[in-house]
Amino acid sequence: MQGPLIDTLARQGVTRRTFLKYCATLASMMALPPAAGRAMAEAMAAVRRPSVIWLPFQECTGCTESITRSHSPTIEGMIFDMISLDYQETLMAAAGHQAEEARQNAMKANAGKYLLIVDGSIPLGQNGAYSCIGGRSNVDILKEAAGGAAAVIAVGTCASYGGIPKANPNPTGAVPVSDIVKDKPIVNIPGCPPIPVVMTGVLAHYLTFGSLPELDDKGRPKSFFGETIHDRCYRRPFYDQGKFAKTFDDEGARRGWCLFELGCKGPVTHNACATVKWNGGTSWPVESGHGCLGCSEPDFWDGGGFYKALSAPADPLKFAAAASVVGAAVGVGVSFANRAKKNKAKATHETITVADLEK
């Protein structure tokens, strides 16, 4: 399956026109100028498949599932197929020493040029013993693979920010890619799982311009993560009007009112779900009636409960009883001291005479 991408696509029944349209859409999603769509199409049509090594660490395969499992073949899926995926444990046919050999070969052949995709977090506890492949710890493999990579793409919240493995109490000492790799450009594509088009968008950008897209302060492509779910949510007008669903089956829920009070994390979550949607634009969590979990944000698992409103504290009265007791005790203590002092002053009162008016 060598040769330009456009040929492969043609074989799959994707016309040039469809591909062009797709590139234009992709360009607009990434907030690139309209001309970029054509440039992207041309570049991608002609490009030879770059070598990609995909390293899975502490992960659930959800990210891979998200990208590969679609009801019908999508262009995202196909573009993904079209890269030279030289190592992907879940997808590759090879196993055991063969697989490791393939990885070593690809790294040698494309040294300094291959893209490294990582999903899953990296455990550091017990010298990395919590997750090993072929007898080597994840952290070892990552360091080695990152050494020859042109760039690293951290796919999913685990690779980007540590994700669920890193959730309190983080038994494996999980860390994100960015804690290990310091000398390569890293793109974080968080989400649990991430949106497929974001991955292809980043790949397309890299293939077209030979560089990574502009990132925000959390290493995410600004074009997809620049706005919050809340900003673009179709239920936003209800928030502004103060119309909230109070339970999942009340009148407000049926009318599609805002899910803020039911714990929606939309206001603090940066992602493209509200505009791109899922499953080929079918729907997305809020549209299906459930608040956003905030899965593309660091530490979303420890964000104070999925069903607690953002303005609602986790457990504010935790110390209330103890504090009240201590406060009352201090008050009573001072009160006794004060009364003793005042009574003493009264008891030692010396009757004033006119002589006491002058010094």
Place this chain on the structure above:
Amino acid sequence: MSASLEKGIHALKEVIDAPIASYFESCVHCGLCAEACLFHTETGDPKYTPIHKVEPLRRVYEREYTLLGRLKKMIGLSKPVTDAELDEWQELVYDSCTLCGRCSLVCPVGNDIVYMVRKLREGMAVSGHAPAGIRSATKNTVESGGPMGLKWPAVANVLRKAEESTGLRIPVDQEGAEYMVLLSSMEIVNYPEYIDALAKIFHKAGISFTLSSEAYEATNAGIQIGSSDLAKVIVSRIVDAAEKLKVKNVLSPECGHAYMAIRWEGPNLVGRPFKFNVVHVLELLDDLRLKGVLTMRDKLKDPLILHDPCQIVRRGGVLQAPEPLIRQVAENYIPIADKQKLNWCCGGGGGASAIHTEAAEALRATAFRIKKRQIEEAGVGTMVTFCANCRITIEEGFDHYEMNTKLLGLTELLAAHLEA
């Protein structure tokens, strides 16, 4: 002599109570009390802001009765109140405060500031920071019976003269009388007409009354200087005499602080409720008016305004009597905007009129401008009041500004027009 800072602090520790604590904790430094104080409105000087006048009291409260203050004191973060500071505050606590209580009426968080000034004076007095004028008035009252050093023979002399001029008997030391009449030295010396007026009214109403040769002076400089012990000595004379004569009522003279001392502070000073009632002369007069006894021969035609003495009206609670009484005798009474409990002080109450330093007198003159303005705005040539101390202060003010306004005492005015 034995006044000392320690005694002052000791006295403050005795008087600081829950209201004072609550007041200090509530103050938000909004400065509205300044707008209610004539010493601020007439001078524009922010140091006369009422709540600032009790700053030493606040400091003692904080250091002695709050946990944080005690901790600060322990580690040396808060400085003790010093003699120099109290000396600086003397002017603020005495010269520029007449205990008029107008500030207590406006504070939005409800602080009773005059209550605090009165308590602060307890500490000021025994630390030797009371002005010489009030000190000598207190000394005179305790040692010789009255602030002016007036003795009974002189009073008896004035009473005799009153008997001569009215042709009516003025009983002395008569047991079981309905009313025991108290006077103030100022009335005896400056306004003896008051005695004539009372005699006429009592006789017309057919009410028995008496004076006591042991207790005729109602004013209480002990209250003004802020020494409850001395105030108690003074007020006890009245209580003893009234109980000895078994009178039903004790009649307070017009004088405002006298009324405050005997009616409101008195029982608290002696530590028990009285066995007699204390009645202000205006309360008696209004009662007589309602009973139809106080009928007038004719009415005064001059347009006039009323000056409500602070200690009788705002702080004494004689709110309703003055206006009907003035209407009884005056045809052209003009009610002013800030009347009754909202009145502005004459500037000489709370012992201030006894302070004769140049600065204090100049300050009083400046503060008097508010009364001057009230008179000018009303466009009247006559003002009526019912407090001997207000009368002295107002007349000083008239002299200072060379005003030819007439000043009348309400009781005398009523007596002068009384139907025979």
Place this chain on the structure above:
Amino acid sequence: MTDLQFLTWTRGPGLDLAVAVFLLGVLWRLIEIYTLGRKKDLAAPRHAPGASGLHTVFRRSLPPPGMLKRSPVSYIGGYVFHIGLAIIVFLGAPHVLLIKNLVGVSWPTLPSQFIGLTAVVTMAAMVLMLADRINKPVKRFLSTFEDWFTWAVTFLPVLTGWMATQHLLLPYTQMLALHILSAEILLVVLPFSKLFHGFTLFGSRWYNGRVNAHKGVPV
């Protein structure tokens, strides 16, 4: 610390602590203040209509005659910012939700645009009050560090709350976290500063009303 960690801290341990210090402080201070006692008034009372502690608690919410004219900025500015704060705190949807979480009761809320507008008006009034404090000789004379500090501590939650909802300057998450943090600072400072007047003013008005009602004067 990431934004969300910061927010989670302010919503979690930060709030736990702030609420704890607030409750501790309020109880301590109230007991400290109101157990100092006072003497019974032995003078025979005079009764007058409208004179009582409770009357004064309510009556002092309105300016006494003539005072509005003398100090319009203090009164109007004071009303606007106190009422504005009350509207924002007690009728803003996220705040009512917080109250519901704390004590279990809730009530209808106002639209967020209205709350936003109220916040702007409230801040304007507070800035006006600050300018008045700087300009007016009496207020400037009385002012200590505490006055400026408590102004800032009260102003910041309004500002950060408004900026968070308007998406100004910082990302919402950070601003929301700052908003909650500033409110927590307010909770911690309140019992130990002049902001405690929110509690003691009822006691003060009551004492003043009661002492004077004993003499028959409605104050």
